Amino acid sequence: MSNKAARNLFIFGSLFFFVIFLGLTYDTMGKLDGRAPEITEQINAGKMVWHKYDCIGCHTIFGNGSYFAPDLTKTTLNKPKSYLRQFLMDPKSANPNASMPKLGIRAEEADDLIAFLDWTSKVDTNGWPPKPILAAAGGVAGKELTEGQKVYQSHGCSACHTINGIGGTTGPDLTRVGAKHDRAWLVGHFKDPAAFVKNSAMPKVEAPETDIEKLTDYMLTLK
Amino acid sequence: MSVKYQSQKIAEYFYTFAVVLFLVQVVVGIIAALQFIWPSFFILNFNTIRTLHINALVVWILTGLMGATYYVVPEESETELWSLPLAKLQFWATVVAITAVVLGYIWMGLSPQANSPIMGINPLNEGREYIEAPRWADVLIVISVLLFLFINFMTMLKTKKWTGIQGTLVGGLLVLALMYLPGMVYSKSMVKDQFWWWWVIHLWVEGAWEVIAGALLAFMLMKVVGAKREVVEKWMYIEVGFVMFTGILGTGHHYYWIGTPSYWLWVGGIFSSLEPVPLLFMVWDAFRTTREARNVENKAGLYYTVAHAIFNFVGAGLWGIIHTLPQINKWTHGTQITTAHGHLAFYGAYVLLVMAMIYITLPSIRGVKSFNASRAFQSFWWMTISMVFIVLTITGAGMVQVYMERLMGLDYVAVKANYNLWFWIIRAIFGVGFLIGVGIFVIDFFRLGKEPVPVVTAAPERA
Numbered sequence: 001m002s003n004k005a006a007r008n009l010f011i012f013g014s015l016f017f018f019v020i021f022l023g024l025t026y027d028t029m030g031k032l033d034g035r036a037p038e039i040t041e042q043i044n045a046g047k048m049v050w051h052k053y054d055c056i057g058c059h060t061i062f063g064n065g066s067y068f069a070p071d072l073t074k075t076t077l078n079k080p081k082s083y084l085r086q087f088l089m090d091p092k093s094a095n096p097n098a099s100m101p102k103l104g105i106r107a108e109e110a111d112d113l114i115a116f117l118d119w120t121s122k123v124d125t126n127g128w129p130p131k132p133i134l135a136a137a138g139g140v141a142g143k144e145l146t147e148g149q150k151v152y153q154s155h156g157c158s159a160c161h162t163i164n165g166i167g168g169t170t171g172p173d174l175t176r177v178g179a180k181h182d183r184a185w186l187v188g189h190f191k192d193p194a195a196f197v198k199n200s201a202m203p204k205v206e207a208p209e210t211d212i213e214k215l216t217d218y219m220l221t222l223k
Numbered sequence: 224m225s226v227k228y229q230s231q232k233i234a235e236y237f238y239t240f241a242v243v244l245f246l247v248q249v250v251v252g253i254i255a256a257l258q259f260i261w262p263s264f265f266i267l268n269f270n271t272i273r274t275l276h277i278n279a280l281v282v283w284i285l286t287g288l289m290g291a292t293y294y295v296v297p298e299e300s301e302t303e304l305w306s307l308p309l310a311k312l313q314f315w316a317t318v319v320a321i322t323a324v325v326l327g328y329i330w331m332g333l334s335p336q337a338n339s340p341i342m343g344i345n346p347l348n349e350g351r352e353y354i355e356a357p358r359w360a361d362v363l364i365v366i367s368v369l370l371f372l373f374i375n376f377m378t379m380l381k382t383k384k385w386t387g388i389q390g391t392l393v394g395g396l397l398v399l400a401l402m403y404l405p406g407m408v409y410s411k412s413m414v415k416d417q418f419w420w421w422w423v424i425h426l427w428v429e430g431a432w433e434v435i436a437g438a439l440l441a442f443m444l445m446k447v448v449g450a451k452r453e454v455v456e457k458w459m460y461i462e463v464g465f466v467m468f469t470g471i472l473g474t475g476h477h478y479y480w481i482g483t484p485s486y487w488l489w490v491g492g493i494f495s496s497l498e499p500v501p502l503l504f505m506v507w508d509a510f511r512t513t514r515e516a517r518n519v520e521n522k523a524g525l526y527y528t529v530a531h532a533i534f535n536f537v538g539a540g541l542w543g544i545i546h547t548l549p550q551i552n553k554w555t556h557g558t559q560i561t562t563a564h565g566h567l568a569f570y571g572a573y574v575l576l577v578m579a580m581i582y583i584t585l586p587s588i589r590g591v592k593s594f595n596a597s598r599a600f601q602s603f604w605w606m607t608i609s610m611v612f613i614v615l616t617i618t619g620a621g622m623v624q625v626y627m628e629r630l631m632g633l634d635y636v637a638v639k640a641n642y643n644l645w646f647w648i649i650r651a652i653f654g655v656g657f658l659i660g661v662g663i664f665v666i667d668f669f670r671l672g673k674e675p676v677p678v679v680t681a682a683p684e685r686a
């Protein structure tokens with residue numbers, strides 16, 4: 001091949017692939033709005049707050065960004081908004097172990113951010129992040145669940161709490177909680193956490209009396 | 224031996240700024256690494272430190288490449304630069320703009336409210352990875368790059384010697400400048416935001432910058448071993464051609480999970496897994512051309528050139544292909560695996576490239592024929608061994624993270640704080656090793672050609 005032929009291959013080949021790329025880009029732009037909820041003023045305001053505080057400098061969103069802190073694409077699916085609001089404004093008040101700094105986020109900024117994160121959680125991401133595929137994830141590992149464990153699962157307590165190493169790190173570890181509190185405290189705390197712990201970031205457990213009892217029984221076995 | 228055209232000496236200005244920023248980059252990198260162990264280790268939070276780390280990196284690579292271009296273009300065009308004063312102005316304007324941006328980041332880090340939008344625009348930090356520079360700085364950067372391209376283009380017009388090397392080099396730089404523009408539009412949708420953001424990031428490092436690397440590789444092979452222009456230019460076209468054929472549609476490997484249609488899984492998977500092929504060509508090219516070279520005067524230059532080709536392939540090619548297929552990327556996306564790849568790829572492809580260009584062009588800028596290369600080798604081994612271990616460590620952390628967080632469903636914070644703690648400690652230790660290597664390089668940069676060459680290491684006269 002002559003040098004000139006090689007050069008032409010480079011130039012025209014590159015243009016060829018770039019044109020295809022432009023075509024795909026055009027097609028994609030037409031499809032994006034159908035894959036995500038409509039963007040309201042508040043969602044856009046939340047995105048602006050996201051940029052203002054440089055959240056991407058610690059977190060990822062859609063898996064892109066920095067790997068110092070958890071991905072936030074689907075956060076609002078797992079954590080109640082009241083909790084997120086308190087956390088964003090003052091992380092340590094919600095979780096004394098938090099290492100996210102208090103950035104000075106105001107109340108309405110926190111609401112906007114939550115609206116924005118709610119939007120990202122509803123974008124069709126082709127199934128990312130994937131569901132864990134190993135048994136340990138459910139905390140089941142082949143065993144039959146007790147009544148209390150079922151309530152614990154259905155209320156998503158493990159998004160915030162760890163038992164035997166499994167679950168979230170937002171709230172305290174519950175592996176030995178049965179040795180720490182009595183039945184009355186637990187029942188009362190479930191119904192209104194803030195009445196028992198000042199500034200508690202735990203949401204009230206909205207469940208029928210029988211479920212609260214089952215949950216309390218389960219907690220008391222954790223010693 | 225001295226430069227053929229006096230204006231080529233402008234390259235040293237750019238190199239000096241690049242070398243200083245390199246040192247800054249690595250020092251803040253170590254602070255970032257320590258913050259993984261103690262999050263509140265420093266007055267500035269992790270996000271600001273990381274921003275400084277990656278911006279210093281990108282800016283010093285770019286200034287290094289600008290310096291190299293100001294050296295190459297007069298040499299290829301066989302004439303002085305079109306306007307040296309204008310080139311100096313471009314240099315100082317760049318330094319001032321970058322310094323202002325850095326001060327802005329630090330200010331924002333100390334008081335985030337200072338970044339509150341003014342007329343809808345964040346004045347200090349755009350809050351988008353790698354392109355954090357605020358809009359006013361974007362404009363200055365574009366002006367600076369356009370001025371830079373203009374000066375080089377006018378130089379080429381003076382003699383109209385359109386060599387393949389300088390055509391490819393300046394062409395790559397032009398694409399680089401154009402690809403900065405998609406990052407300057409605001410989008411209300413985070414999906415579109417990331418879509419265009421990848422045009423900048425991916426089409427830079429896996430498109431325009433690799434084209435520039437291919438052109439400089441050809442130049443360096445001619446310089447250090449006297450390879451024939453005919454041959455190196457042909458291979459250069461083939462290499463950079465395949466970079467573009469695979470790299471453009473390879474952008475799809477970033478469009479798997481950000482809300483884009485699923486056909487990108489096919490497009491990205493197929494084309495990006497071919498991206499290592501041209502990088503392998505470059506390794507082969509470097510070996511084939513240098514294998515039979517005798518009496519190489521600039522041993523350090525040769526060493527860095529070949530090392531660049533090898534580590535470009537290992538870091539970008541191998542560490543890229545391991546996580547580029549959608550079936551694997553689904554699990555590794557956004558984990559420490561990405562960090563491991565980012566480090567080795569940038570180090571191999573661009574850090575070593577700029578260093579090789581410095582070792583090849585600086586001796587003649589300083590007017591010396593030969594120099595003592597021992598510090599160049601020392602710094603190479605300190606840096607390379609440390610970087611390889613940083614990358615292996617972080618690959619290990621990434622594998623633990625993928626297994627425990629993504630496959631078992633354990634909590635992100637638990638994995639980071641408990642299971643991966645030792646990896647963070649080891650990374651920080653090797654980071655210090657890397658800093659030692661950089662320190663040796665910085666000393667070498669400032670002393671090269673300014674101290675007498677011991678007789679024994681002076682290369683023999685070429686017949």
Ligand code: HEM
Pocket residue numbers: 063064065352428429476477495496498499539540542543544546547548552555556557558561564565566568569572
């Ligand atoms: C010199 C060339 C390259 C450089 C400097 C480079 C650098 C990077 C960097 C810094 C990132 C992380 C971006 C972020 O912050 O989100 C990244 C991501 C990625 N790179 Fe490269 N890269 C290069 C070449 C390649 C090649 C040739 C491949 C494939 C064969 C590849 C595959 C990937 C993939 C799949 C990701 C996404 C990782 C994720 O899903 O989190 N890269 N690259």
Ligand code: HEM
Pocket residue numbers: 065066067068249252253254255256273276277280561562563565566569570574613650651653654655657658
């Ligand atoms: C020339 C050498 C280096 C290069 C080219 C480099 C490049 C980079 C890049 C491209 C990123 C963004 C990563 C990504 O998005 O995947 C990054 C992040 C980072 N770098 Fe470096 N770096 C270098 C040296 C160092 C050193 C010596 C240390 C300290 C041990 C270090 C520590 C870090 C840390 C802690 C992060 C944040 C990673 C994260 O978000 O998880 N870097 N670096």
Ligand SMILES: [Fe+2]
Pocket residue numbers: 425429473474476477
């Ligand atoms: Fe890429």
